[in-house]
Amino acid sequence: LVWLSQFHDEEDGEFVADDLTDGHILADVLSQIAPAWSDFKDNLKDNVGGNWRLKVSDLRRIKNSIMDYYAEVLEMDLLNFPEPDCNLIGEKADEEHLSRLLQLVLGCAVHCDDKERDRKSHTSELQSHSDLVCRLLLEKKKNKKQKNKNKKNKNKKIKKRERYQK
Numbered sequence: 211l212v213w214l215s216q217f218h219d220e221e222d223g224e225f226v227a228d229d230l231t232d233g234h235i236l237a238d239v240l241s242q243i244a245p246a247w248s249d250f251k252d253n254l255k256d257n258v259g260g261n262w263r264l265k266v267s268d269l270r271r272i273k274n275s276i277m278d279y280y281a282e283v284l285e286m287d288l289l290n291f292p293e294p295d296c297n298l299i300g301e302k303a304d305e306e307h308l309s310r311l312l313q314l315v316l317g318c319a320v321h322c323d324d325k326e327r328d329r330k331s332h333t334s335e336l337q338s339h340s341d342l343v344c345r346l347l348l349e350k351k352k353n354k355k356q357k358n359k360n361k362k363n364k365n366k367k368i369k370k371r372e373r374y375q376k
Contacts, residue, residue, distance in 0.1 A: 231303050232258050233268035236315055240272065243315075243322045247279045265300035269311070276314045284321050288314075306350065 230236060233254055241248035250271040258264040273296055280286045294311040298304035 227305060227308060228303050230308060230312075231269075231299055232265045233272050236272055236311070237268075239315060240276070240318065243319050244279055244283070247275055247283065250275050262301040266296050269296035269300050273311060273314070276311075276318060279318060280314070284318075286317075286321075 237248065237251045237254055241251050253271065254268045255264045258268070273294060277288065277293075280288050291314075292310060294307040294314070295304070296307075296311075298307045299311060
């Protein structure tokens with residue numbers, strides 16, 4: 211989120227990940243990175259509040275525009291990149307899928323027309339963001355393994371009790 215702050219008006223104050231779920235901040239960032247590919251910005255819904263369906267609709271517009279930008283301008287194939295699920299971002303503010311969407315936005319910034327200027331300013335942010343994403347994913351995986359281990363231990367204890375009771 212740190213690298214996004216350079217595109218964000220300081221007078222609006224700092225923002226958190228949940229602020230990104232309606233797509234407006236991402237649209238502002240993309241309009242600065244690739245103005246020609248940000249025509250969707252005027253079609254985003256204002257003041258969606260807690261209406262996750264409207265958020266999802268706007269996020270899909272943004273994601274589709276980004277995917278088109280990668281394919282048509284950058285001529286990059288994203289078949290191996292796991293697509294962000296806009297439903298999970300809009301409805302549940304899912305961090306993993308929000309991270310994927312942010313990676314796509316960051317990729318646009320790194321590969322845009324002003325890439326030399328942006329590459330210098332974004333290189334350290336890219337590294338720290340990548341590290342953060344990796345840490346989050348590893349932590350999720352570790353938590354999942356721990357839950358599975360706890361579940362197995364619980365099942366073993368239940369089976370032991372059942373055998374003991376017989």
